[in-house]
Every structure is written in C-alpha cells, then in structure tokens.
Amino acid sequence: MKILIVGAGEVGFYIAKRLSEEKHDVILIDKEASKIKRVNENLDVKALLGQGTSPRLLQEAGIVGADMLVAVTDSDEVNLVACMIARKLNPVMTKVARVRNDEYLDPNLFDRELLGLDHIISPEHVLVRTILDLIEVPGASEVVEFVQGRVKLIGLNVSKYSALRGTPLSSFQNLKSNFLVGAVVRGGRLFIPRGQDTIRQGDLVYLVAKAEEVSNVLADVFKVSQEPVARVLIVGAGQAGTELAKLLEKKKIAVKLFEKNPEKCSRLAEMLEKTVVINGDGTDQELLLEENIGEMDLVVALTEDEENNVFVSLLAKALGAKRTITRISKIGYLPIVLTLGIDPVVNTRLSAVRAILQNIRKGRVISVAPLKGEHAEAIEAEALETSDIVNVPLSRVGFPKGAILATVVRGEEVIIPKGDTVVVPGDRLIMLALRDALPRLEKLLTVKLEYF
Amino acid sequence: MHWLVILRFIGLLAVFIAAAMLPPLVVSFIYETMDFYAILISIAVSLGVGVMLTALTAGEKGASINHRDGAAIVTFGWMWAGLIGVMPYLLYGAMPSFVDAYFESISGFSTTGASIIRDVEALPVGILLWRSMTQWLGGMGIIVLSIAILPFIGVGGMQLYRAETPSPVVDKLKPRISETARVLWKVYLLFTLSEIVLLAFGGMDILDAVNHSLCTIPTGGFSTRNLSIAYYDNAYFDSVIIFFMLLAGINFSLHYRFLKGNTGAFTRDPECRIYLIVVGCLIGLVALDLYGSVFESFWRSLRAAAFQVASIITTTGFATEDFDRWPSLSKLILLGCMFIGGMAGSTGGGMKVMRIVLLVKHAFQELFRIAHPHAVSAVKLGGKPVPGDVMSSIWGFSILYFLLFIVCTLAMCMVGLDMTSAFSSVAASIGNIGPGLGLVGPTLNYMDVPALGKWILIFCMLVGRLEVYTVLVLLTPEFWKK
Numbered sequence A: 001m002k003i004l005i006v007g008a009g010e011v012g013f014y015i016a017k018r019l020s021e022e023k024h025d026v027i028l029i030d031k032e033a034s035k036i037k038r039v040n041e042n043l044d045v046k047a048l049l050g051q052g053t054s055p056r057l058l059q060e061a062g063i064v065g066a067d068m069l070v071a072v073t074d075s076d077e078v079n080l081v082a083c084m085i086a087r088k089l090n091p092v093m094t095k096v097a098r099v100r101n102d103e104y105l106d107p108n109l110f111d112r113e114l115l116g117l118d119h120i121i122s123p124e125h126v127l128v129r130t131i132l133d134l135i136e137v138p139g140a141s142e143v144v145e146f147v148q149g150r151v152k153l154i155g156l157n158v159s160k161y162s163a164l165r166g167t168p169l170s171s172f173q174n175l176k177s178n179f180l181v182g183a184v185v186r187g188g189r190l191f192i193p194r195g196q197d198t199i200r201q202g203d204l205v206y207l208v209a210k211a212e213e214v215s216n217v218l219a220d221v222f223k224v225s226q227e228p229v230a231r232v233l234i235v236g237a238g239q240a241g242t243e244l245a246k247l248l249e250k251k252k253i254a255v256k257l258f259e260k261n262p263e264k265c266s267r268l269a270e271m272l273e274k275t276v277v278i279n280g281d282g283t284d285q286e287l288l289l290e291e292n293i294g295e296m297d298l299v300v301a302l303t304e305d306e307e308n309n310v311f312v313s314l315l316a317k318a319l320g321a322k323r324t325i326t327r328i329s330k331i332g333y334l335p336i337v338l339t340l341g342i343d344p345v346v347n348t349r350l351s352a353v354r355a356i357l358q359n360i361r362k363g364r365v366i367s368v369a370p371l372k373g374e375h376a377e378a379i380e381a382e383a384l385e386t387s388d389i390v391n392v393p394l395s396r397v398g399f400p401k402g403a404i405l406a407t408v409v410r411g412e413e414v415i416i417p418k419g420d421t422v423v424v425p426g427d428r429l430i431m432l433a434l435r436d437a438l439p440r441l442e443k444l445l446t447v448k449l450e451y452f
Numbered sequence B: 001m002h003w004l005v006i007l008r009f010i011g012l013l014a015v016f017i018a019a020a021m022l023p024p025l026v027v028s029f030i031y032e033t034m035d036f037y038a039i040l041i042s043i044a045v046s047l048g049v050g051v052m053l054t055a056l057t058a059g060e061k062g063a064s065i066n067h068r069d070g071a072a073i074v075t076f077g078w079m080w081a082g083l084i085g086v087m088p089y090l091l092y093g094a095m096p097s098f099v100d101a102y103f104e105s106i107s108g109f110s111t112t113g114a115s116i117i118r119d120v121e122a123l124p125v126g127i128l129l130w131r132s133m134t135q136w137l138g139g140m141g142i143i144v145l146s147i148a149i150l151p152f153i154g155v156g157g158m159q160l161y162r163a164e165t166p167s168p169v170v171d172k173l174k175p176r177i178s179e180t181a182r183v184l185w186k187v188y189l190l191f192t193l194s195e196i197v198l199l200a201f202g203g204m205d206i207l208d209a210v211n212h213s214l215c216t217i218p219t220g221g222f223s224t225r226n227l228s229i230a231y232y233d234n235a236y237f238d239s240v241i242i243f244f245m246l247l248a249g250i251n252f253s254l255h256y257r258f259l260k261g262n263t264g265a266f267t268r269d270p271e272c273r274i275y276l277i278v279v280g281c282l283i284g285l286v287a288l289d290l291y292g293s294v295f296e297s298f299w300r301s302l303r304a305a306a307f308q309v310a311s312i313i314t315t316t317g318f319a320t321e322d323f324d325r326w327p328s329l330s331k332l333i334l335l336g337c338m339f340i341g342g343m344a345g346s347t348g349g350g351m352k353v354m355r356i357v358l359l360v361k362h363a364f365q366e367l368f369r370i371a372h373p374h375a376v377s378a379v380k381l382g383g384k385p386v387p388g389d390v391m392s393s394i395w396g397f398s399i400l401y402f403l404l405f406i407v408c409t410l411a412m413c414m415v416g417l418d419m420t421s422a423f424s425s426v427a428a429s430i431g432n433i434g435p436g437l438g439l440v441g442p443t444l445n446y447m448d449v450p451a452l453g454k455w456i457l458i459f460c461m462l463v464g465r466l467e468v469y470t471v472l473v474l475l476t477p478e479f480w481k482k
Helices: A011-019 A035-041 A055-058 A076-089 A123-136 A169-175 A211-220 A239-250 A262-271 A284-289 A308-318 A329-340 A348-360 A434-444 B003-020 B021-032 B035-055 B068-091 B098-109 B127-139 B142-150 B154-166 B178-203 B204-217 B235-248 B254-257 B270-290 B299-313 B328-340 B355-371 B388-414 B419-430 B451-465 B469-475
Strands: A004-005 A026-029 A045-051 A067-069 A093-099 A120-122 A141-146 A151-156 A179-186 A187-191 A204-210 A231-236 A254-259 A278-280 A299-301 A325-327 A363-373 A376-382 A403-410 A413-415 A428-434
Touching: A004 A011, A004 A076, A011 A026, A011 A035, A026 A035, A035 A045, A035 A123, A055 A076, A067 A076, A067 A348, A076 A093, A093 A348, A120 A348, A120 B388, A123 A141, A123 A239, A123 A348, A141 A363, A141 A376, A141 B235, A151 A428, A169 B469, A179 A403, A179 B299, A204 A211, A204 A428, A211 A329, A231 A239, A231 A308, A239 A254, A239 A262, A262 A278, A262 A403, A262 A434, A284 A308, A299 A308, A308 A325, A348 B270, A403 A434, A428 A434, A434 B469, B003 B021, B003 B035, B003 B068, B003 B127, B003 B142, B003 B154, B021 B127, B035 B068, B035 B127, B068 B098, B068 B127, B068 B142, B068 B154, B068 B451, B068 B469, B098 B127, B098 B451, B127 B142, B127 B178, B127 B204, B142 B154, B142 B178, B154 B178, B178 B204, B178 B235, B204 B451, B270 B299, B270 B328, B299 B328, B328 B355, B328 B419, B355 B388, B388 B419, B388 B451, B388 B469, B419 B451, B451 B469
Parallel strands: A004 A026, A004 A067, A026 A045, A067 A093, A093 A120, A231 A254, A231 A299, A254 A278, A299 A325
Antiparallel strands: A141 A151, A151 A204, A179 A187, A179 A204, A363 A376, A376 A428, A403 A413, A403 A428
C-alpha cells in the first residue's frame, strides 16, 4: 500500500515506522526541516519538506496513486484542509485525520462528505474512553473492548494471590472456560502460551472474557479486589481532564480536579457541578496531603507535561493513593515508565496508531489494538466465506505459529474456542498475534490457500 | 561497530562480483581465448569465499546498520571489490605485479579509467570485458546495486546509500530506498543498451561497442584500443560518445523524471542548466583556442574540443586527441574541468557542479552581507533555500578535497614525478578522470609511476569516488572510539 502521512510529529513518525517496517510505501510530509532530518536518518520512507496543505506538494508526493492519507499534524485545521484537498485530488483514497477540537466534529457543521473524511481520530476522546475502561476494571493495566464492548481484553499483572499462579494453563482452561489467556509478557518478552505453560507471579497476562464476567474472573481467579472506585483525583484540567471529570460526575464518583491556571479554575467551577476544583500544582506535596491524597482510590495525571505526570503519579503512590493512571506522550518513554511501577499508562498516540492500523489490515478487520507497545496485536475480524478458517474444526485449521484465536462471537453467543469448535461465516473473531505472525494471519483471514 | 554485519556484507559482495564475472567467462568461452580458466577460477574462489562468509554470519540477517557501519561497509566493500577484481588479471598474467593489478582494478571500480596496460589490444576479450565490467559496476555503485537486489533492511540500506552516492543531498525517488536504487539501475541499464545499439549501428565491432558503452555510462574511460577513441577517428562515434558522456554527467534522478514524462526535468533544474551552460562555454573557448593553433578546420577544432571537454568534465577520460600538446589555455581549462566534474547524483566524479555553484553563491552572499550588514539572506538553489548543515558539509568537503590534492601532489613529487605529472595525476585520480598531463598524458599510461606512487593514487581514486567523507572518517580516531 502507498500511504501519505502529513505531520512527522510523534504520531506521524511512529506510524511511518510501523508501516515501513511492514513493507508499505510511506511518504511523510512535514514543514519542519529538523523533523524531516530525523525521519531521513531513522526510517526508510520518503520525507518531503513543506506544507501538507499544499496541493502542489501533495501531488509531488504522489497523492494520485496513493491508497491512504493520514493527517496527523498538531493543527486540526491543517489536518482537515489536507483531507479536503486530498478528496479533490484523489477521491478514492482512504482519508484519516486527527481532530482534537470537538466543535469541528459536530455533524451539523460539516458533514463528512464535505471534509472527505473516512475516519476521524480524536485522541482526547479515545483517551477518556480508555481511562473509563480502566476505572471499570480495577487492577487492569490495559483494557480493550471488542464487539461493541461485549468482549474485553484485559492486561493484568499476576499477583502472588492469584489462583492461576503455578498451574498449567490446560488444567485451568478446561475447568473454567469463561476466559482465555491469550498472551503472556515475561521478562519483557511477549509470547502466546500453550496448554502446558504455567503462569508465574509477576507475569503480565492478556486475557479475553465476556464483559459481564470480567469482574468475576478477576476476583475469583486473579484475586484482584473489585471494589468500585469512589474517589478520584485528576491532575490537569485540559480537554481530557475536564471531559473525564464531567463523565465521572455522572457516575456518582467524587472528583477532585487540580489545575494550575486560576482563570481556568474559575471557569471550571462554573461549568462543573459536584467536582471540587482546586487551584494548585499536582506536585505540591502539602497540597496533596491537604486534599487527603491517601484516601483516593485513583489519581489520574493528565497534564500536558508528561515528565510532570510521571512525577505526580510516583508522588501519589508514595503518599498512599491506591491506583494511578498516567498520561505519557512519547512512545519511547513507555518501557521505562512501566518499570517505575506506575502502571497503567495511557497514551494518546497509541490510540491514533490503532485507528490507522485498522484501516490497513487486510481482510474484514474491524478493530486492531497493539499490545505491549508493539510486539503483538489484538485483532477483531469477521470470518469471511472465502477464508480458510471457516467450516472446519479449529484443530484442522493451519493457524499460524504465534497467533491464537481467543474468542468467537456468534450472534448473542460468546464462545471461548476449543479444538472442535467450528467457525462459520459471519462470526466475529478476536485473535492475538505476534507481529511476525501477522502476515500469515492476514492471509488466513482473506483467501483460501488452495495450493498448500 | 558491528563487525559481523560488515563481514556479511563483504561476503554478499563477493557473490555479486562472482556473478558479474559470468559475462566475461561466456565471452572468453565463445571466442576460445586463453583467459577462460583464469576467470573460471576467479569466479570459483570469490563465490566460495562469499558463500562461506554469508553462511558464517547468517545470524546477522536483518541486523541494523548505523552511520558508522555504513561508512565502514562501503569503504571496506570497495577495497574488497578491488581485491576480487584483481584475480582474473593476476591469474591470467596480464599484469606484472600485484600493485599494478590492484591499481587497474580500483581504477576500474572507481570509474577512473587510469590504466597501467601498455598494449591493451594484446589482451584477450574476457579480461577486457571484465575490465569494462568493473567500471560499469562501480559507476552506479556496487553497494547501491546490492541494495537494489537484496530485500534489504530498509534503514540500513539508507545508511549505505548515503555513504556511496555522489551527492551532498540524497534524493529519494521512491518511498523505499531499495526501490530508488532499482529505478536508478534501470535507467543506467537502459542508457548502456542504447549506446551499445547506436555504436554497433555505426559499424563498431560488437564487443568494442559493448566495452566502450560499459565504460561511457559510468564515466569510466577504459578503452579496448591503445589509442582510445582516437583509433576510430569517426565523427559519428565521437558524437554518440559525447552525447552519452554528457548524459552520464547529469543527475540520474532527472533522467528518471524525464523518462517518466516530465519533459521539463532538465531545463527546470538549476544545477542542470548551469552544467549545460558551463559545458557549452568551455567547448566554445577550447574550440576557439584550438582553431588555427592546432587544427586548420574550425569543425575539426569544435569536434576535438567538444569530445575532450565532455570527456574530462564528466570525468570519463576517453581521448580522441593528445591534449597534452594543446596550448596552455586549453590545457588549463581541461585541468579546471577535472575539479568541476559532473552533476551531483550523476556517475561523474570531481567536486560536482552543485557544490561549486553553492560555494560561489555562498561567497557572493558574504559580499552582499558586507554591503548590507543587517540584511537577512539565505543561499538558494532554484528558489529553495539550502540548509545550513548542507552548506557547511560542502565547505568541509571542498577543504578536505583540496587539502588531499595538495598533500598527495607533494607526495607524488616526493616519489619522483615532475610537477605537471604529479598534480595532474592526483587531480585525475581524485576526480576519477584517468588521463592527466605530462608523464600520465592521454597517449601514455600509469605504468611508469613508481609503486608507492601507485598506492597513493589508489587511495586518491577511492577517496574521490566515495566523496571524501566516507573514507576519511575511517581515518579519524573519533570513528573507532566506543
């Protein structure tokens, strides 16, 4: 596929890296020479210097023959205009834009036809959504929803209380098959476990379960306390912080919101109803103690300054807060931050990457989520009539090594598959796969391999 | 430094070069010449070494290559290619000593075209074709070729490409570097084939046509005739070769764009315009200088001037006349051409038109700034500002180029050459031209240069072909520090 990316910031760079490693032809456009230089030195993509809204430059970049345009600059206006121009120059290409400002997304203002958008990435929205998911599943470091939220993928650190610890997976999976362990991260390496593998303390496991059974599984099997969150402290009242406060209010959760800017605080106080707005710095220890930080179920650090967020979370943990959620922008920081013990971490950029990967995967892929940074992916796809996976027992399907079928959703039914399960066309499949296995998995999902 | 990765590359290179020896092998088989076994053994040895090295380093498949590895792979790769290229010469007994054979081999790969062979016509066809083949491989670059062929680790390919490509800025024609390399090689192949057809059409012996084409497009300059192109004394051949030499001196990216249907590619490119104007003016000047003093006929002067200016400025080094006997003005112009060279991104050597244009513009900008101390201005090329780091890299390049020229000229004098021969041999080697003046003039050759002098010139040829930085950085202690 030939993909044009406008904006070589953190998101653009990361997407370009992913896609070029997957052998797509990538052309990046950015107006800053230093960013172009960074791209040229690190990635095998073509980088052009100039405005992404220049029709001449877009043409020079080969927009006419391109399959997809991804506009991910920091400016909503540039992203939207780039897509509008792209629509004129190449109506058939897929256009994805990052849009932060809600107002632009109002369907009464522009319809999508006019903007020529196929997909909008609104990172702040996705971020708030992710945080809410995490709040709903206490103890999880990652939550991804599939099939309209009916199936959840949970990333979870195995504690010493877990009943699963030390037992081979096969005994467990047969005993209680309302969940499935799809992937395990041990010592920084991610693998797809087999029946004889055991789970150890300290492992990060990814499990798939029906949404309504998640809390039971976590409580019974992993012994994670499922006490609901009652008190939340949010540091940083940016777009995401404010939106989160509003939504939590509706859920009858007590919210305290820290914001440095006094004018912003008074505006927030008018707008929010029950939230306690506090004018102050989230790294001010005295202030945190004054506001009973030790009693908090959750501290969410959402300021624009990611180093500050890390510090807020560390401080909150040290002062007795039960859980923290930390917003990080630089994807490169993720591995280091994870070692600090302030799991979970949320990242606006990864959500953007997720949305784009979804459009690139072959077959009828509905949703894609990268796991553990980028070593593996969770994929939701529809089983096609023509694919090799349907109408035979799973034990006879040549499933690629390093990939696993975690769940089959058929109508109302959610099935944790076994060897004799038969997939029928139209089923929704949730799979986990290591990156190396992705191409073969894609093939399996799309065409019948007749000469095999 | 990732030594295993470098070794792996060296191994792959040996396999490539073995493959490139196949056409000479076939030709020597058909013509039943004595060099068949020399070439066959060379193929067997380099294939054996190559396969062994790649097998031993198989674990490094897909390893990443950083800047330093890139420079090391390219420099060592070229030295290694030269070493493999020596084998057919020595096994056949075409050269009296190793240094002579290595000189000929590096002169080939670096597209210099300086020869130590006194009687080229006495050599068998297989050896001659191999000699031309080394130039053809070196012209677009052996590393670029391997990037084009190998399903390469992308970013690593970029580092290698940058270390080998003769241009201050890398022009990526395609999103992937391997695609870019492939496209350039295709254009290169197309030009070579067209020249073969045109020369053969004019009545040149088919093998000679192939050899001369293989040496024109990379701006190499090896000939299968003792008198070079002067042997034919044929206006048609002269004009075909002039045309292709000038073509080879143009940035291959422009050729690609032109062939893709962008008819304004050449005229709209500022560097190309200057290149064409400079070539035109210099041809005119030399022709006027020759008219009356060397030749009676103006057309004859123009033909000789056009051929020689095109041959030297594109750094090919073919000769139709003994320009060592020409008047001083013409000789000096040709000497100047050795430094200018072709366009950036062409197969020509020298300093490249783009660098010289930018240096001159930068110098004038300094004058402008003295007149208007508070003016804000930037050096521009074709309306686009040139980034400061590109400019300073060009300054560094030029200073190193001249420094090297001076030091090596002194060294050549020390080993016993007269002044004209010393500086022209160094200029012709760094610039990858071939023939110089005096002892190394177009009708003579490098055989009589002392062995030490040959080593100095070998170094100059490599440094010149790899654009100074790539080789010289390996000589700095900084490069080897952990």
